[in-house]
Amino acid sequence: MRIDDLPIRDDLRGKSPYGAPQLDVAVRLNTNENSYPLPDDVVEAIGKAVQAELRDLNRYPDRDAVALRTVLADYLGHGLTTDNLWAANGSNEVQQQLLQAFGGPGRTALGFGPSYSMHPLLALGTGTEWIGALRDPDFGLDPDKAVAELAKHDPDLVFLCSPNNPTGTALDPEVITAVLERARGVVIVDEAYAEFARAGTPSALTLLSEHPRLVVSRTMSKAFGFAGGRLGYFAAHPAVVEAIQLVRLPYHLSALTQAAARAAVAQRDALLATVEAIKEQRDRIVRTLRERGYRVADSDANFVLFEVGGDQKIAWQRLLDQGVLIRDVGLPGWLRVTAGTPAETDAFLQATEALK
Ligand SMILES: *Cc1c(COP(=O)(O)O)cnc(C)c1O
Numbered sequence: 001m002r003i004d005d006l007p008i009r010d011d012l013r014g015k016s017p018y019g020a021p022q023l024d025v026a027v028r029l030n031t032n033e034n035s036y037p038l039p040d041d042v043v044e045a046i047g048k049a050v051q052a053e054l055r056d057l058n059r060y061p062d063r064d065a066v067a068l069r070t071v072l073a074d075y076l077g078h079g080l081t082t083d084n085l086w087a088a089n090g091s092n093e094v095q096q097q098l099l100q101a102f103g104g105p106g107r108t109a110l111g112f113g114p115s116y117s118m119h120p121l122l123a124l125g126t127g128t129e130w131i132g133a134l135r136d137p138d139f140g141l142d143p144d145k146a147v148a149e150l151a152k153h154d155p156d157l158v159f160l161c162s163p164n165n166p167t168g169t170a171l172d173p174e175v176i177t178a179v180l181e182r183a184r185g186v187v188i189v190d191e192a193y194a195e196f197a198r199a200g201t202p203s204a205l206t207l208l209s210e211h212p213r214l215v216v217s218r219t220m221s222k223a224f225g226f227a228g229g230r231l232g233y234f235a236a237h238p239a240v241v242e243a244i245q246l247v248r249l250p251y252h253l254s255a256l257t258q259a260a261a262r263a264a265v266a267q268r269d270a271l272l273a274t275v276e277a278i279k280e281q282r283d284r285i286v287r288t289l290r291e292r293g294y295r296v297a298d299s300d301a302n303f304v305l306f307e308v309g310g311d312q313k314i315a316w317q318r319l320l321d322q323g324v325l326i327r328d329v330g331l332p333g334w335l336r337v338t339a340g341t342p343a344e345t346d347a348f349l350q351a352t353e354a355l356k
Contacts, residue, residue: 011124018121023325027340027347030327032165032193032303034225035340036274042267049263053255061255064245068258071265072233076218078205083238087261088252091192091219091232095159096122098215098234100247102157102186103128110155112141114166114331116190119159131155139167139297139305143178156185162204163193166329166336168299170201180211186240188215193301195223195275196282201300205235212237222302224264224271231261278302282339288349292356303338305331308355315355322351 004013022028029035038046069085076085088094099122103109109123110131123130133149135141150158158179162171171189180187189204197203204216215236220226234240264271285304289296295307308315312335316328319335324347326337337348 011127015124018118023320025320025325026323027344028325029303029338029340029344029348030325031227032222032301032338033227034222034274034278034302035338035344036225036277038225039270039273042264042270045267046260046263049259050256053259057255059255060251061253061258063250065253065258068253068262068265069233071262073235075265075268076205076235078203078208078235080205080208080235083241084208084235085233086236086241086244087231087233088248089230089232089257090221091190091217091234092118092122093252094217094232094234095119095188095190096126097244097248098186098188098217099123099126099128099157101243107156108153109157109159110149110153111159111161112146112149114139114164114329115159115161116165116192117329119161119190128157135164135167139164139169141171141175143172143175146175147178147182150179150182154184158183158185158187159190160187160204161190161192163191163197163201163300165190165192165301166303166327166331167297167305168301168303168336169297170197170300173202173204173207176204176207180207180214183213186213186215187211188217188234190217192217192219192222194218195272196279196302197300198279208235208237212239215240220261220264223275224268225274226261226264226271229260229264230257231264277341278339281342281345284345285337285339285348289352292352303336305329305334305336307334309333318354319348319351322347322354324348324351 065087070082073080073085103126105127108129111119112133112135120130131153194203215234217234219232286296289306297305329336
């Protein structure tokens, strides 16, 4: 029996699940993970925090993860408090919950591609119609064009991604403001890579106090090196948090996850210490590829999008043949590489020599 033999929803027929190929190669630079394992003292702190929960696992966890939301508010600053924060198992779940509350059947969500491929998939899963508007050919987004798309489609939700995955560049705050002023519905700014932004790149957090329908989505999966811990969160007006509590599963965030994430946030200086080193490797990749004559998108993230020309699948395979796994994001002629350790950058830059 196959999927299509099941009485599955019509809109899921013929679809394939999200997922980058996880191949067992020496250098894995395909999913924008933080390449650095957690330092020993952080491992110990998280271990203790989790241990302290074990005896009480007969009880349900704090449904509203209040203690965790409090430390996340403190981390973000900008005058935010517990009531402004919400957390779930990854920012993917946070965004799914937002779609459950503000999207759904008969409603629409609009995003500007190329962008994070999970946004349309989360819309699909929640029965929200996806409207795929486009960025400019240089991957920028012009405020007037963005506003024109909103006027044309009048979506219930807008997804903006800044710094944008897979192109790497942060949005001009002018674009976000223009969208916020025109949008009727909820505007989600996915800032999964905010901690890697180049100096002088403001976060949309600065706009929260003036825009009650703005939601800024963050994650511990990238800069914090906590992808396996599964913790995403958002900051928004307290009413948005209350709306999410209508759709979230009770006890969605386990006591172990909450404890581990609280301990990780408490150790944030040690965890975020890798960010500068990763940014150095990112800038080195951008610089070196440009010196070699490649077109490279500016990056505010922990990855770099570069143009290989022709069929990018061939270049992707050539790098894989040399033990370097990067990402074909389905953008004709372009590939994306995660910035990792200096040794990983060496291996990637050496492997790309064979492409020219
Ligand atoms: C990696 C990434 C995320 C992270 O998702 P989690 O569920 O928090 O691991 C979110 N948004 C974008 C754009 C990403 O690239």
